[in-house]
Amino acid sequence: MRTFLAIELPRSVRDQVQQIQQQLQSYLRSAQADGCIRWTPVEKIHLTLRFLSETNPEQQKLITQRLHELVTQFAPFSLFITDLGCFPHWREPNVVWLAMDGDLKALQQLQVQTEGIAQQAGFPAEPRAFAPHITIGRAGRNTDRARLRHTGVALKNFQPESTVATGIELVKIAPFIVDQITYMQSELRPEGAHYTPLAHSTLTNQK
Numbered sequence: 001m002r003t004f005l006a007i008e009l010p011r012s013v014r015d016q017v018q019q020i021q022q023q024l025q026s027y028l029r030s031a032q033a034d035g036c037i038r039w040t041p042v043e044k045i046h047l048t049l050r051f052l053s054e055t056n057p058e059q060q061k062l063i064t065q066r067l068h069e070l071v072t073q074f075a076p077f078s079l080f081i082t083d084l085g086c087f088p089h090w091r092e093p094n095v096v097w098l099a100m101d102g103d104l105k106a107l108q109q110l111q112v113q114t115e116g117i118a119q120q121a122g123f124p125a126e127p128r129a130f131a132p133h134i135t136i137g138r139a140g141r142n143t144d145r146a147r148l149r150h151t152g153v154a155l156k157n158f159q160p161e162s163t164v165a166t167g168i169e170l171v172k173i174a175p176f177i178v179d180q181i182t183y184m185q186s187e188l189r190p191e192g193a194h195y196t197p198l199a200h201s202t203l204t205n206q207k
Helices: 011-030 057-073 106-118 145-156
Strands: 002-008 036-038 046-054 078-089 092-102 132-141 171-176 180-189 192-202
Touching: 002 057, 002 106, 011 036, 011 078, 011 132, 011 145, 046 106, 046 132, 046 180, 046 192, 057 106, 057 180, 057 192, 078 106, 078 145, 092 106, 092 145, 106 171
Parallel strands: none
Antiparallel strands: 002 046, 002 180, 036 132, 078 092, 078 171, 092 132, 180 192
């Protein structure tokens, strides 16, 4: 069973993300740069803290127990969506994402602790630095690379409607409170990944 640890987004935030996706789709059509990106269904969008891959029952039990212990150390905190970006870079936008801002210190501390739980459960250390973001789209398989580069240039120049923007930096939108961690199962299906919550752990420290 493939599992991961994540922060789920409130419905109101997902609705705003969906509006940004729609703006991007319309903008890319007008720039003749559409067709390369598969947009993530809004109900699947989340902030991943730690992807764990294949997880056996003993590991699942340990992770669930450690999460319930961990959340007693954290109080709810606030985040909001900010910059648009791409991995690995604008010239090759294999992943289109929106960055997070707000109480990043609390988020970083929470992620460090979830990384510790993963290692306690026997998973190797994550080699990449944590970059808080939500994935809103991915390049389609077998996408023409020249066309994908054209799409990346267009994305870099995108300015959202109904916001004040400098370059690609979005104004603070969709503030929300992080008050729980979700332990999630990921099933790979022909129509795409399917996510099922295994456990919810609520942040309970009132400080």
